[in-house]
């Protein structure tokens with residue numbers, strides 16, 4: 001890919017974001033192969049490019065959306081292709097997994113009878129008032145120890161409150177369909193999943209004992225991407241999840257997941273270009289034409305540490321790589337190992353940049369952001 005990327009950059013200009021759709025298919029197929037019981041609802045927030053939605057839809061994926069716009073993006077796309085009964089169809093294809101939704105959003109999605117998550121009593125009242133056609137999924141707080149992005153501090157009901165929340169939902173006449181969790185993004189502590197599944201199992205048993213069946217267990221996202229060789233293998237995690245699901249849940253419980261980065265992170269690379277070079281306090285600063293307000297936004301929002309490679313060799317030293325805006329915050333890294341003799345016009349290569357990158361890019365300082373090209377779509 002590295003060689004091809006430079007050719008494409010010469011052809012299309014920089015910064016250039018190259019999406020390899022075969023890699024997305026491979027990731028989806030690996031997920032299905034290792035977790036055959038689990039239906040993947042791709043978390044659109046990771047990268048909402050319409051071509052990615054199309055590739056994953058063609059593979060058989062469902063979708064996890066976080067906002068009305070994401071909901072409609074997916075709904076409009078898939079309703080071109082499917083003419084099935086909408087109620088059954090939409091739960092099969094879309095989950096609205098943002099636990100907090102404004103009342104306008106709830107009112108607008110009411111007509112689609114959606115599947116939505118919640119984690120508190122006020123949200124339930126809102127759902128009842130503005131979207132009483134919804135099926136609801138209670139999101140539980142679970143351990144997110146060691147994950148790159150923690151979720152538990154903002155989302156999830158305490159397991160001890162589950163009984164009361166489920167009773168409230170049932171009293172309001174809502175359809176309580178499932179339980180969900182998120183172990184934190186880029187989760188490399190596989191015990192988090194095992195503990196979460198056991199917490200969910202306790203709530204399933206308690207709810208069933210009191211006469212209500214839970215039909216869906218949603219194991220969220222967090223599936224780790226092999227950014228480097230220290231990341232434990234997905235196959236090992238899958239073995240843990242398969243064994244626990246087999247042990248804890250009857251065959252008629254549907255297991256779904258919301259993988260985001262796992263599907264797309266490895267499927268894109270970025271070619272950026274050096275537009276300025278300076279020595280500051282003795283260190284080389286390469287100023288490039290992309291930065292943390294743009295494709296490298298994951299450095300801020302995703303706690304991501306990107307790696308840079310040059311396209312030519314040379315004696316390396318520790319360099320800073322900084323973005324093009326006038327903001328001193330726009331520093332991508334202060335410790336890239338790069339040849340010291342790179343020049344203005346040379347390009348840099350960054351892989352594994354498909355998730356939480358262009359999705360959260362801005363137009364700060366008037367920069368457009370990277371051009372996008374597709375391979376194998």
Ligand SMILES: Cc1ncc(COP(=O)(O)O)c(C=O)c1O
Nearest residue numbers: 043185186221222258259260261
């Ligand atoms: C509710 C929910 N589901 C799924 C995801 C996707 O997580 P990941 O990219 O770790 O798979 C996120 C990420 O923020 C999320 O908030």
